[in-house]
Amino acid sequence: MTYPDWLNQPETPFLLIDEVRYKNNIERLYKHVENLGSYVRPHLKTLRSPEAARCLLKHSHSPATVSTLAEAEHFANIGYTDILYAVGISPHKLDRVANLIRQGITMHILLDTLEQAKAVREYAINHNVTFSSFIEVDCDGHRGGIPPESDELVDIAIMLQGKGTILTGLLAHAGESYHCHHIDELHKAAKAECDAIRRASERIRAHGISCSILSVGATPTAL
Numbered sequence: 001m002t003y004p005d006w007l008n009q010p011e012t013p014f015l016l017i018d019e020v021r022y023k024n025n026i027e028r029l030y031k032h033v034e035n036l037g038s039y040v041r042p043h044l045k046t047l048r049s050p051e052a053a054r055c056l057l058k059h060s061h062s063p064a065t066v067s068t069l070a071e072a073e074h075f076a077n078i079g080y081t082d083i084l085y086a087v088g089i090s091p092h093k094l095d096r097v098a099n100l101i102r103q104g105i106t107m108h109i110l111l112d113t114l115e116q117a118k119a120v121r122e123y124a125i126n127h128n129v130t131f132s133s134f135i136e137v138d139c140d141g142h143r144g145g146i147p148p149e150s151d152e153l154v155d156i157a158i159m160l161q162g163k164g165t166i167l168t169g170l171l172a173h174a175g176e177s178y179h180c181h182h183i184d185e186l187h188k189a190a191k192a193e194c195d196a197i198r199r200a201s202e203r204i205r206a207h208g209i210s211c212s213i214l215s216v217g218a219t220p221t222a223l
Contacts, residue, residue, distance in 0.1 A: 017052070022052075022055065023055055026055060026056055028223075029222060029223065032222075032223055033222075039063065040063075041063040041064060041065050041084060041215065042056050042057070042064060042065065043064075043065040043066070043067070043086070044056075044064055044065065044066050044071060044075060045065075045066060045067040045068075045071065048071065048074075050075075050078050053075065053080070057080060060079045060080055060081055061080075061081050061082055062080070062082065063082045063083075063084070064080055064082065064083050064084070065083070065084045065086045066083055066084070066085055066086070067085075067086060067087055068085075068087070069085060069093060069096045069097070072085055072100060072105075072107065073096070073100065076100055076103065076105045081104065081105050081106055082105075082106045083100075083105060083106070083107055083108070084108040084109075084110070084134065084171075084215075085097065085107065085108065085109055085110065086110050086134075086171065086173075087110060088110055088111055088112060088113075088116065088136065088144070089109040089110060089111050089116055089120065090116075091116075091119040091120075091123065094119075094120065094123045094131075097109055097131070098123075098127060098129045098131075101129055101130075101131075102129070106132070107132065108132045108133065108134055108168055109131055109132070109133050109134070110133070110134045110135075110136050110171060111133060111134075111135065111136070111156070112135060112136040112137075112138075112144065112145050112146045112156075113146075113152070113156070114152055114155055114156055114159060117133070117156045117159040117160055117165070118159060120133060120160075120164075120165055121159060121160070121162055121163075121164055121165050123164075124163070124164025124165055125163055125164045128164075129164065130164050130165065130166060131164065131165050131166070132166050132168045133160050133165060133166065133167055133168060134168055134169050134170060134171045134213070134215065135153065135156055135157065135160075135167065135169075135170050135171070135200075135211075136170075136171050136172070136173075137153075137170050137171065137172040137196055137197055137200045138172075138196070139172040139173070139174055139192055139193040139195075139196035139197065139216075140174055140175060140176035140177075140189065140192060140193070140196075141175065141176045143173065143175035143176070144173065144175070145171075145172065145173075147196075148196045148197070148199040148200035148203065149199070149203075153200060153203060153204065154203060154204060154207055157204045157207065157209045157211070158207065158209065161209055167204075167209060167210070167211050168211070168212065168213055169211050169212060169213030169214060169215060170197050170200050170201055170204075170211050170213070170214055170215065171197075171215040171216075172193050172196055172197045172200075172215070172216050173193075173216075173217075173218050174189045174190065174192070174193040174216070174217075174218040174220070174221045175218065176189060177189035177190070177193075177218045177219075177220040177221045178218070178219075178220055180220055186220055186221060189218075189220070189221055190216075190221035193216045193217075193218075193221060194216055197214050197215075197216050198214070201214055
């Protein structure tokens with residue numbers, strides 16, 4: 001294959017995406033996950049591009065994940081309506097989240113402490129807004145989230161059942177899987193992630209609390 005001169009002699013570093021390979025990878029991931037009876041909520045933090053997102057998100061209402069509120073606002077402005085802000089929420093950011101909700105965006109937030117849950121509920125009551133929340137579950141090296149056996153897990157779930165708040169689901173991210181180098185290590189990491197989210201959901205549901213979405217998957221464990 002012959003490449004153009006500008007590709008071999010770049011003036012500055014840049015990201016180059018093989019479009020065919022990119023789309024094949026997307027199709028492979030969707031086919032695998034959907035065949036399991038689940039669905040993909042891809043992370044847009046590495047794309048940050050409407051053109052690339054159009055390949056990754058099938059519809060304007062396709063679920064997506066972001067790592068900053070600037071990303072959430074950007075993708076909301078170009079028409080995407082189901083966004084999970086997958087960084088532990090801080091009270092001072094709730095104004096921007098509420099603004100997106102008032103624009104008609106299905107906006108989900110993430111938390112893992114009772115203090116966050118209290119702050120979200122208090123804001124919701126005072127500002128007449130309803131927040132959809134996920135609790136982050138720690139599944140490996142304490143990268144983030146709360147252990148599935150923690151007493152605080154149930155306390156948070158109960159707090160999110162009040163006025164102005166909805167516990168939509170649980171989320172785990174197998175951050176330690178990025179250190180795996182063999183397929184058996186990846187299988188072990190994926191199983192640990194699924195087991196952690198399952199144990200957490202069973203404890204919450206035993207208290208009569210619904211958490212309809214159980215979200216797992218890091219890049220190394222997605223397949």
